[in-house]
Amino acid sequence: MLKKLFGKKSVEEQLVAPVSGKVVSLDEVDDPVFSQRMMGDGVAVEPTDGKVVAPVSGEIVQLFPTNHAVGVKTKSGVEVLVHIGLETVSMEGEGFEGHVKTGDHVNAGDRLVTFDMNLVNEKAKSTITPVVITNYDDIVDSFEPSYSDGAEAGQSTIATLQTKS
Template identity: 70%
Template sequence: MFKKLFGKEDKNVSIVSPLNGKVVALDDVPDPVFSQRMMGDGLAVDPTDGKVVSPVDGEIVQVFPTNHAVGIKTDNGLEVLVHIGLETVSMEGEGFEGHVKQGDKVKTGDPLVTFDKDLVAEKAKAVITPVVITNYDDAVSSFEAHYTEDATAGETAIATVTVK
């Protein structure tokens, strides 16, 4: 009711890097599920360490039992998936420690998962971490990526999204 009286809600969402590292295009992810945008559109981070934080304010809607991926829904309906590494589900949770559960409310920069980067590099296909908007077609009217060589987890804006 107040939004109708005092103006419309903010439709812009800033997605910050969930990891320290280099921000790259999804085209650079060596996995067709992500590079061909089968899960949605976004970008990826090639991490320098194993600390993953929330890229947005929202609610945890999914934490995979292996802690290799976390889904977050923002208040204005954007669904953001952080998928740590490629083919990491086969590690069955080894080297991953989750810090959130489904239903938790998170703020940008809150810890989500820590993982052993070296172990992932050894046992999985890659450590590169896609950050994907899984409801892109339904929710996004514009998406602007911000690529950088040295993103800081919880601080560096890596994308600006306008929600439909």
């Protein structure tokens, strides 16, 4: 009843780099699903290693059986998908090791997945890792990416967003 009377409060969320590397626009991702923002808006990281951490604190709402992608939902309802590489689903999990399961609660910076960068470079299209807010249109009021040549996984802020009130 109080939410009905006073409305939902706007919340600021910060996304930290899920992998260390160069933070770029989704425009630079060579896949129309991401570059045309079909799954939502966000940024991408060109990784320098194969350690993937949570970009936000929240609940693991999806871990693909192949461990190439993981979704985290924050307390405020922001749903963030980390998709490791392009066309990595065809690897059928080879070279990927998941360290969480659906329903787990994580803090930003907690380990999610490790992957073999050399194997992904050999067998997939790219290691670039899109970080997408899948419910962007429903929940995001403003979005400010932070592009950088040297983001550090779990430490560097790659985007700040404000939820709708």
